[in-house]
Amino acid sequence: MALTRTDGALTEAPSAAALTRRRGRHGAERRTAALPTVILLLGAVYCLLPVAWVLIASTKNDAQLFNTFTLAPNGSLFSNIRGLSGYAGGVFWHWMLNTALYAGGGALLSVTVSALTGYALAKFRFRGRALLFNLLLAGVLVPPVVLALPQYLLLAKFSLTNTYWSVLLPSILSPYGIYLARIYANAAVPDEVIESARVDGCPEGRLFARIAVPMMVPGLVTIFLFQFVAVWNNFLLPFIMLSDENKFPLTVGLYTLLNRGSSAPALYSLVVTGSLLSIIPLMILFLALQRYWRADLAAGGVKQ
Amino acid sequence: MAPYAFVTPAVALYVLVLLIPIGYTLYLSVEKTQVSGLGLGTGARRQVFAGFSNYASALTDAPFLSSLLRVVIYSLILVPVMLGLALLFALLLDARRVRFQRFSRLSIFLPFAVPTVIASLLWGFLYLPTVSPFPSILSKVGLSMPNLFATHVALLSVANIGVWGGTGFNMIVMYTALRAVPSELYEAARIDGASQWQIALRIKIPMIAPALVLTGVFSIIATLQVFNEPQTLAPLTNTISPDWMPLMRVYDLAFNDNNSYEAAALSVIIAVVMFVGSYFLLRASNKRVFEGR
Numbered sequence: 001m002a003l004t005r006t007d008g009a010l011t012e013a014p015s016a017a018a019l020t021r022r023r024g025r026h027g028a029e030r031r032t033a034a035l036p037t038v039i040l041l042l043g044a045v046y047c048l049l050p051v052a053w054v055l056i057a058s059t060k061n062d063a064q065l066f067n068t069f070t071l072a073p074n075g076s077l078f079s080n081i082r083g084l085s086g087y088a089g090g091v092f093w094h095w096m097l098n099t100a101l102y103a104g105g106g107a108l109l110s111v112t113v114s115a116l117t118g119y120a121l122a123k124f125r126f127r128g129r130a131l132l133f134n135l136l137l138a139g140v141l142v143p144p145v146v147l148a149l150p151q152y153l154l155l156a157k158f159s160l161t162n163t164y165w166s167v168l169l170p171s172i173l174s175p176y177g178i179y180l181a182r183i184y185a186n187a188a189v190p191d192e193v194i195e196s197a198r199v200d201g202c203p204e205g206r207l208f209a210r211i212a213v214p215m216m217v218p219g220l221v222t223i224f225l226f227q228f229v230a231v232w233n234n235f236l237l238p239f240i241m242l243s244d245e246n247k248f249p250l251t252v253g254l255y256t257l258l259n260r261g262s263s264a265p266a267l268y269s270l271v272v273t274g275s276l277l278s279i280i281p282l283m284i285l286f287l288a289l290q291r292y293w294r295a296d297l298a299a300g301g302v303k304q
Numbered sequence: 305m306a307p308y309a310f311v312t313p314a315v316a317l318y319v320l321v322l323l324i325p326i327g328y329t330l331y332l333s334v335e336k337t338q339v340s341g342l343g344l345g346t347g348a349r350r351q352v353f354a355g356f357s358n359y360a361s362a363l364t365d366a367p368f369l370s371s372l373l374r375v376v377i378y379s380l381i382l383v384p385v386m387l388g389l390a391l392l393f394a395l396l397l398d399a400r401r402v403r404f405q406r407f408s409r410l411s412i413f414l415p416f417a418v419p420t421v422i423a424s425l426l427w428g429f430l431y432l433p434t435v436s437p438f439p440s441i442l443s444k445v446g447l448s449m450p451n452l453f454a455t456h457v458a459l460l461s462v463a464n465i466g467v468w469g470g471t472g473f474n475m476i477v478m479y480t481a482l483r484a485v486p487s488e489l490y491e492a493a494r495i496d497g498a499s500q501w502q503i504a505l506r507i508k509i510p511m512i513a514p515a516l517v518l519t520g521v522f523s524i525i526a527t528l529q530v531f532n533e534p535q536t537l538a539p540l541t542n543t544i545s546p547d548w549m550p551l552m553r554v555y556d557l558a559f560n561d562n563n564s565y566e567a568a569a570l571s572v573i574i575a576v577v578m579f580v581g582s583y584f585l586l587r588a589s590n591k592r593v594f595e596g597r
Binding site for chain 1: 320564
């Protein structure tokens with residue numbers, strides 16, 4: 001029978017269920033459960049539907065997009081990309097670079113701050129430690145969107161709105177990232193290593209940078225990814241802060257394009273192509289770094 | 305001294321982007337603009353103390369109250385559907401004899417990588433009859449597409465985007481929790497002749513209760529803050545007004561009505577409700593789930 005298990009177990013550690021499955025080699029174990037498989041596949045189709053649609057739709061020009069919708073792709077992808085690149089002097093690619101800067105730069109700064117703080121909270125006993133940790137945790141509960149308005153009004157007083165920093169600065173502090181970094185530092189950096197480095201006279205800063213950080217890297221990648229997605233997703237902050245089109249991230253840029261499209265529908269094909277181009281890098285990042293999406297932390301962290 | 309040096313950047317940022325803005329919001333929320341004379345010339349508009357009048361008008365603000373009702377209904381629809389699907393898929397991923405598990409796991413998690421604004425754009429186009437593939441597909445079987453932006457349908461259309469974007473992440477959290485359950489627990493039940501469904505209902509779901517509570521609390525908090533999806537869909541339809549959801553009303557007040565004071569009061573109300581609500585939700589769930597063991 002050709003239906004042996006080939007899925008799963010390729011990149012991931014075999015689950016307990018997979019192990020029992022392999023142990024039990026008798027017929028009943030290998031028969032496919034049809035209905036559950038169909039339900040699972042329906043879920044997959046539902047999730048892939050908009051992505052499949054944008055792939056097809058981006059190959060259509062305006063007339064084809066509005067009039068003859070068929071599932072068969074047309075050949076206008078490259079002319080659509082050219083059209084998008086030509087729009088307002090290539091502002092789309094500015095948006096792409098800005099997004100990389102906001103999400104990538106913001107996440108990098110955020111990981112640095114999270115690692116420093118999480119490591120200190122995990123490995124030092126100092127006055128105010130419990131207070132600091134509780135304050136940070138309380139910070140998780142403050143809706144970030146509610147902060148965007150006063151942040152804007154305050155920065156406006158110093159004429160700092162509509163700058164890259166107005167979006168970057170509020171994106172650095174991540175209470176959740178610090179919380180995760182603390183768990184990682186506790187789990188990955190043994191106390192004995194720290195103590196022996198101290199006995200050898202290693203300064204604290206160097207101990208952190210040369211010994212603790214390398215041990216925490218897998219966890220830091222996870223924090224980076226979560227923060228990257230969080231900044232990418234934060235629409236309200238850049239939407240409020242920025243007025244100069246050249247500083248927009250992709251999300252705000254495409255939104256304004258859609259807004260203009262309601263009076264000039266020809267822009268819709270640009271929005272469609274832009275949506276496709278903007279999700280490609282993220283999907284590559286997502287698939288390439290799959291093993292770092294450690295959702296078990298979210299679940300496992302609670303058990304502590 | 306070392307630990308203090310390590311935490312300095314975080315503390316500085318905490319003060320800068322969290323404490324000061326919160327303090328400033330509180331300050332603004334008890335201020336107002338007073339216009340003297342015709343409101344012309346310098347000094348004609350002054351900022352004066354307003355007491356709790358902004359809170360009073362925020363709490364009686366009709367657009368806010370209707371948006372509040374709308375967001376509660378939205379949350380009541382979205383959270384059970386999303387978490388129900390997430391749990392169903394997580395159980396199917398963990399079940400025996402189900403095929404295409406790896407493919408499905410990746411596909412269902414994939415929307416997590418799509419920012420909500422882009423997800424809303426994609427679904428918005430699928431809802432729009434002029435560009436959507438659905439009308440031509442439905443007409444082949446003699447059906448026509450309903451207006452997905454109609455007054456009461458629009459809420460479901462927006463909720464669908466939330467379901468699409470959120471199911472995968474919650475599924476992974478639950479699936480990871482399922483895999484941490486020792487398999488001996490199932491083996492014993494299986495030998496006793498329990499069916500897969502019984503094992504799922506009686507053993508697996510109770511064992512991952514902490515993960516279910518956690519995803520539930522965070523989903524409620526997140527859905528009450530919905531902004532991106534309706535804001536992105538608004539240009540496509542008149543059904544979604546600029547004050548459709550509570551946070552849209554805050555934005556609307558601050559930037560369209562230029563009333564930062566009442567917007568600040570509204571922010572404070574929303575923040576307090578969310579803060580207190582999530583604190584008690586987390587505490588209550590901690591008690592029930594973790595101390596019961």
